[in-house]
Amino acid sequence: MISVSFHGVRGSTPCHGPDTHHFGGNTSCVSLRALGQLPVVFDLGTGLRYFGKQCGDTGAFRAVCLLTHLHYDHTLGLPFFQPLLRSDTTFEIYAPKQPDGRSIRELFLEKIKPPMFPVPLDDFAARVIFHEIGDDDFAIGDMQIRSRFVPHIGPTLGFRVTHAGASVTYLSDHQQPAGPEFTLSQGARELCERTDLLIHDAQYTDEEFVEKSTWGHSTYSYAKWVAETCGVQQLALFHHDPSRTDAALTELANQVGGGTKIGVFAAREGETVDVVTCNA
Ligand SMILES: [Zn+2]
Ligand SMILES: [Zn+2]
Structure with a gap:
């Protein structure tokens, strides 16, 4: 079994207010736990x-991040991750290698430093280790990880994590083909x-897509x-547009779930789903 917890479900930018309170306003972050x-x-x-707040502050802390790409909505939380303040933390980040050859470490160091952020990433107490990956299959402990480049804007990975037969796939940012034919x-x-569980980009309605068919x-x-x-x-419908209200999202999820055997739900901040395999 894999327990999947949603800590941030929005795309593009955080949002806040009474009409987005139910599904939440933080940007993409989902954690997986397996025995x-x-x-x-x-x-x-x-x-x-919010994931960091659940990690506790006793004992050495180790965790792994599978990072899809470097857009702000997928990276802004790093300097606010509480375990980075501890010297007994090791945080390993697997991220897509860049076509221009620049290292992921170098790109993060450029982002997280004055004047854009008060503390340089290198000054945090934790050990942050970067791994650059592409179309790969590898293991982290007993978890099997598959990474593949997927269409978006800039180099972007999707992931599939399998443990004890159960699998979770994460395609947070995925460019749908521009034409009428789905491929x-x-x-x-x-x-x-x-x-078993597909967490997939669902940012736009068909009407919105007409104007935004190249936005990734x-x-x-x-x-x-x-x-x-x-x-x-x-x-799990994911990467909700920041303008999508709770009422609209509830209705859209009901529509998507109609007439299909697939269990459909809109990802909601603070929710945990236990994934077991039905496809064995
Ligand atoms: Zn995004
Ligand atoms: Zn993106």
């Missing part, structure tokens, strides 16, 4: 701060095929099509 394994976190959005890249298919994201219809095409068990 006897290191905690794994997808992305470093502002939701990371799926080979890499994305390898991540999604018969996965997916519609609710496309997310559902991917889930059905790949035979997934559950679909």
Whole structure:
């Protein structure tokens, strides 16, 4: 079993207010826990701060991040991650290698330093280790990790994590094809095929997509099509547009869930889902 907790479910920018309170306003961050394994976190959005608050402050802390890409909504939480203040923390970040050859470490050091942030990343007490990856299959403890480049804007990975037969796939930012025909890249298919829980970009309605077809994201219809095409068990609509109200999101999730055997829900901050395999 893998326990999946949503700490940030928005795309683009955090939002706040009475009409987004139910689903939450922090940006992308999802943690995975499996028995006897290191905690794994997808992305470093502002939701990371809330994951950090759950990590406790006694005993050496180790965790792993699988980072999809470097956009602000996926990285802004890193300097606010409480365990980074401790010298007994080791935080390993697996991130997409950059086509221009610049290292991920160098890019983060450039972002997290004065005058953009008061403390340089190197001055934090914790050991932060970066690994650069592409289309890879590897293990972290007993967890099998698959990373594949997926269409978005700039080099972006999707991930599939498998433990004891149960699998979780994370495609937070996924450019849907611009034309009327739905297709799926080979890499994305390898991540999604018969996965137990698919956490997928669902930023736009079909109407919104007409104006934003090159902005790097997916519609609710496309997310559902991917889930059905790949035979997934559950679909978590994710990377909610910051303008999407709770009422609209509830209605859209109901619409997407209609007429399909797939369990569909809109990811909600603070919620935990236990994933067991039904596809064995
Ligand atoms: Zn994003
Ligand atoms: Zn992005």
